[in-house]
Amino acid sequence: MDCNKEALELMHKHLDGDxxxxxxxxxxxxxxxxxxxQKHLHELKRTITLIQxxxxxxxxDDFARKVMQQLPVEKKHVKYLRWFKVHPILxxxxxxxxFMFTGLLSAFEQxxxxxxxxxxxxxxxxxxxxxxxxxxVKGDLVVQNGDLKIDGKxxxxxxxxxxxxVDEQGLDNSGLMADVGGVNGELKEVDxxxxxxxxxxxxxFKGIFSIE
Amino acid sequence: MELIIRDKIKQVKKGDHAAFxxxxxxxxxxxxxxxxxMLGNKHEAEDIAQExxxxxxxxxxxxxxxxxxxxxxxxxxxxxxxxxxxxxxPDYYLDAEVKGTEGLDxxxxxxxxxxxxxxxxxxxxLQHYIQKQIAELPPKYRSIIMLRYLEDFSLQEISEILxxxxxxxxxxxxxxxxxxxxxxxxx
Numbered sequence: 001m002d003c004n005k006e007a008l009e010l011m012h013k014h015l016d017g018d019x020x021x022x023x024x025x026x027x028x029x030x031x032x033x034x035x036x037x038q039k040h041l042h043e044l045k046r047t048i049t050l051i052q053x054x055x056x057x058x059x060x061d062d063f064a065r066k067v068m069q070q071l072p073v074e075k076k077h078v079k080y081l082r083w084f085k086v087h088p089i090l091x092x093x094x095x096x097x098x099f100m101f102t103g104l105l106s107a108f109e110q111x112x113x114x115x116x117x118x119x120x121x122x123x124x125x126x127x128x129x130x131x132x133x134x135x136x137v138k139g140d141l142v143v144q145n146g147d148l149k150i151d152g153k154x155x156x157x158x159x160x161x162x163x164x165x166v167d168e169q170g171l172d173n174s175g176l177m178a179d180v181g182g183v184n185g186e187l188k189e190v191d192x193x194x195x196x197x198x199x200x201x202x203x204x205f206k207g208i209f210s211i212e
Numbered sequence: 213m214e215l216i217i218r219d220k221i222k223q224v225k226k227g228d229h230a231a232f233x234x235x236x237x238x239x240x241x242x243x244x245x246x247x248x249x250m251l252g253n254k255h256e257a258e259d260i261a262q263e264x265x266x267x268x269x270x271x272x273x274x275x276x277x278x279x280x281x282x283x284x285x286x287x288x289x290x291x292x293x294x295x296x297x298x299x300x301x302p303d304y305y306l307d308a309e310v311k312g313t314e315g316l317d318x319x320x321x322x323x324x325x326x327x328x329x330x331x332x333x334x335x336x337x338l339q340h341y342i343q344k345q346i347a348e349l350p351p352k353y354r355s356i357i358m359l360r361y362l363e364d365f366s367l368q369e370i371s372e373i374l375x376x377x378x379x380x381x382x383x384x385x386x387x388x389x390x391x392x393x394x395x396x397x398x399x
Contacts, residue, residue, distance in 0.1 A: 048389070063236070068232070
């Protein structure tokens with residue numbers, strides 16, 4: 001056996017603990033007859049012992065404290081993100097409400113223009129929508145940001161948002177009362193933000209739960 | 213112990229800052245020693261060991277709990293020490309592989325049995341001398357010798373820490389042992 005190659009290779013395998021049984025007996029046989037290799041293996045083993053005997057170092061006393069001081073402070077959004085991860089259902093609910101309310105609020109605040117749901121056959125003057133005499137509005141009527149005067153008829157619900165129903169009192173009282181009766185459905189006036197929101201929520205649920 | 217550490221890591225992942233301090237306390241001596249042996253001085257060792265723990269904390273979510281935590285931590289520390297060693301301005305590149313050879317560097321080109329440093333031995337404490345010999349090994353051998361004999365990792369674990377094939381680990385540990393044998397045989 002070649003001392004420098006094979007035997008050396010086996011010695012290192014032996015030290016790494018992955019020598020096969022057959023190889024081990026080969027090595028043993030060789031060592032018995034080769035003083036040089038015996039010495040070599042002895043030196044290797046002694047080297048390992050020397051390395052292992054070297055003193056253990058200890059970290060400075062305030063090491064852990066210094067590390068803890070240097071840890072990055074958690075950013076707030078990280079905290080929130082983690083909270084969201086831990087509570088997915090609440091998160092979904094929060095997002096739902098956030099979208100819903102911002103949607104409603106922006107709709108309420110931005111639409112300051114006069115809006116009428118079905119303006120056919122209606123007269124619009126400045127800020128007033130007039131249902132002329134003899135005209136019948138089919139379906140619901142929604143007027144936003146304007147007043148409404150009904151001389152004709154509405155075949156459905158009337159909703160007034162940010163506006164009033166104008167009745168010309170004093171002219172022909174009884175006739176007017178009859179005219180208001182020209183609404184064949186509910187008459188609703190909405191002029192405050194919460195009512196507006198409430199109205200939208202009601203609509204939403206009606207939309208969700210209506211069987212039609 | 214691994215179980216307790218596992219538990220602590222789960223707490224840290226949930227955001228428990230304080231649980232990390234226990235992890236630091238448990239590993240600080242080992243990691244500090246590892247950095248010290250790699251870098252050869254207290255100041256840099258403390259600096260890099262701290263950095264290793266901070267990185268571990270920041271990246272704790274990328275730690276795979278099925279693996280051994282110490283392996284992961286040592287990997288961070290070892291990479292940091294290697295980076296630091298690279299940034300130092302070397303006067304010469306004994307570490308650099310000689311062109312056209314597989315894994316041979318300038319160290320292997322140096323006369324192995326040069327003048328015996330016997331005078332030196334007398335002047336130095338044995339411990340100090342051994343340390344010096346380890347410190348003079350090229351980093352790629354030094355790290356493996358330390359991980360194997362001072363920190364008791366298996367060859368497989370060393371291959372994971374250093375991210376090199378196990379065959380390379382074996383080759384390097386053989387060379388490292390031989391190099392140290394030559395230096396320490398006369399002690």
